[in-house]
Amino acid sequence: MTIRHFATRVVRKIGRTLMGVGVNLQAANDNRNDERSFFQELTEICKQHGFVAVVPDSKGLLKALFDTADIKLITKVLRTIDDPVRFNGSRIYWDYFNARSLLSYASWDIFTAHCMSRYAQEHATSPSVLPLIERTGLSHGVLSEERTNALLEEYLACERISYEPMEYSDYFMFNPWIFGDCKKEFNQFAVYRASSDRIKALIKEVLDEMQPMLEADMGHGFSVIGVKPFELCPLHTSIGPHMWHKDSHPAGCKKLMIYLSETSAESGTTEYEQYDGITYTVGGRGGQWVLFSNSRVKHRGIPPESKNRPIIEVTFMPALITDTTIVDNGINSGYPWFPMPDDDVVTGYFSAQETVMRMLQRSMQLALENGNTGNVSDGIDNMIKRY
Numbered sequence: 001m002t003i004r005h006f007a008t009r010v011v012r013k014i015g016r017t018l019m020g021v022g023v024n025l026q027a028a029n030d031n032r033n034d035e036r037s038f039f040q041e042l043t044e045i046c047k048q049h050g051f052v053a054v055v056p057d058s059k060g061l062l063k064a065l066f067d068t069a070d071i072k073l074i075t076k077v078l079r080t081i082d083d084p085v086r087f088n089g090s091r092i093y094w095d096y097f098n099a100r101s102l103l104s105y106a107s108w109d110i111f112t113a114h115c116m117s118r119y120a121q122e123h124a125t126s127p128s129v130l131p132l133i134e135r136t137g138l139s140h141g142v143l144s145e146e147r148t149n150a151l152l153e154e155y156l157a158c159e160r161i162s163y164e165p166m167e168y169s170d171y172f173m174f175n176p177w178i179f180g181d182c183k184k185e186f187n188q189f190a191v192y193r194a195s196s197d198r199i200k201a202l203i204k205e206v207l208d209e210m211q212p213m214l215e216a217d218m219g220h221g222f223s224v225i226g227v228k229p230f231e232l233c234p235l236h237t238s239i240g241p242h243m244w245h246k247d248s249h250p251a252g253c254k255k256l257m258i259y260l261s262e263t264s265a266e267s268g269t270t271e272y273e274q275y276d277g278i279t280y281t282v283g284g285r286g287g288q289w290v291l292f293s294n295s296r297v298k299h300r301g302i303p304p305e306s307k308n309r310p311i312i313e314v315t316f317m318p319a320l321i322t323d324t325t326i327v328d329n330g331i332n333s334g335y336p337w338f339p340m341p342d343d344d345v346v347t348g349y350f351s352a353q354e355t356v357m358r359m360l361q362r363s364m365q366l367a368l369e370n371g372n373t374g375n376v377s378d379g380i381d382n383m384i385k386r387y
C-alpha cells in the first residue's frame with residue numbers, strides 16, 4: 001500500500017467516524033427537541049384537565065400525574081396523547097405505542113394459553129388434539145337464508161359513519177395511522193356503519209347459537225370486543241384490505257366475518273391462506289361465514305366489480321368464560337391493550353384496573369427512555385426511578 005493510499009484510507013475512516021458522530025448528535029438533538037415539544041403539549045393537556053405541577057420535563061410531569069393515583073385524570077391525559085393527528089410526528093408517541101404493543105402481545109399470549117388450558121380441562125379434550133383453528137387457521141359455514149336476510153335488512157338500516165381516528169374506547173389499542181392520506185383511503189375503500197341495538201341483538205342470537213362450535217373450533221372461551229358492519233367498495237386504493245396481509249392483533253385473537261350478500265370474483269370475496277398453504281376463497285349466496293385467526297392467517301379482500309359488498313366483522317378475544325354480549329368499541333378500536341377479567345374477586349395490586357395502569361406507566365416509561373429496557377428493569381413499580 002502506498003503512502004497516498006494509506007492517507008486516503010485514514011481520511012475516509014476519519015470522515016466516516018465524524019459522519020457517525022454527526023448522525024448521533026443529530027439524533028440526540030432530535031430527541032431533545034421532541035422531548036421539549038412533547039413536554040409543552042403534555043403541560044397543556046394536563047392544564048386542560050385541571051392538573052398542574054412545577055417540574056422540569058415530561059418524566060417529572062408524568063411521575064407527578066401517576067402519583068395522584070387519580071385513574072380518571074390519568075386516563076383522560078393518556079387518552080389525549082393517543083391522538084394520531086396531533087402526535088404522529090413525535091417519536092415519543094410511536095415509542096409509547098410500540099412499547100404497549102410489546103407488553104400487550106406478551107400478556108395476551110400468556111392469557112390465551114391459560115384460556116385454552118382451562119377450556120381443554122373443562123371439556124376433557126386430549127392435549128394432543130389441536131382445535132380446528134390451530135390446525136388450519138380457519139373454519140367456515142353458512143347461515144340460514146332467513147337469518148341472513150334479517151341481518152342484511154338491519155344492516156341497511158344502520159347509520160353510515162366515517163372512519164375517525166379517535167373513535168375507540170379507553171384502554172383499547174387503536175390504528176395509529178389514521179391521519180392524512182391513510183384516513184382518506186380508509187374512507188374510500190369502504191363504507192362504515194354504526195351498529196344499531198337491533199343489529200347487535202341479531203348478531204348475539206347468531207353467536208348464542210354458534211357458541212359451542214365457535215369455542216370448540218377456537219379451543220377457548222371468548223368475549224366479543226368489537227363489531228364492525230361495513231361494505232367494501234369497488235375501488236382499488238394504494239392501501240387497504242385488498243392487499244395480502246395479516247392483522248396486527250395478538251395471536252389469540254379471532255375474527256368472524258359474516259358475508260351478507262353473494263360472494264364471488266365479480267361481487268367481491270375474500271381469500272384466506274390456510275396453514276397448509278391452500279387458499280380458501282369464500283363463495284356462494286349471502287350468509288357465508290368465516291372464523292379465522294386474523295393475525296396468523298394471510299388474507300385479502302377481493303373488491304366487488306360494481307356493487308358494494310356488505311359484511312359484519314365480529315372480533316373475539318380469548319376469555320375464561322364466554323360472553324356473547326355484543327359491544328361496539330368504536331370504528332377505530334382494535335382490542336383491549338391488556339386482558340381484563342372481571343374484578344369481582346381480585347382487588348388491589350393485581351386488580352385489572354391497577355394492572356392496566358401499571359402497564360401503561362411502564363409503556364410510557366419505555367417511550368421516554370428511548371425504548372431502553374435496561375433503564376426500566378429494576379424498581380418496576382417506580383415509573384421514573386431517577387427521581
Ligand SMILES: [Fe+2]
Nearest residue numbers: 241246247299
Ligand atoms: Fe385484515
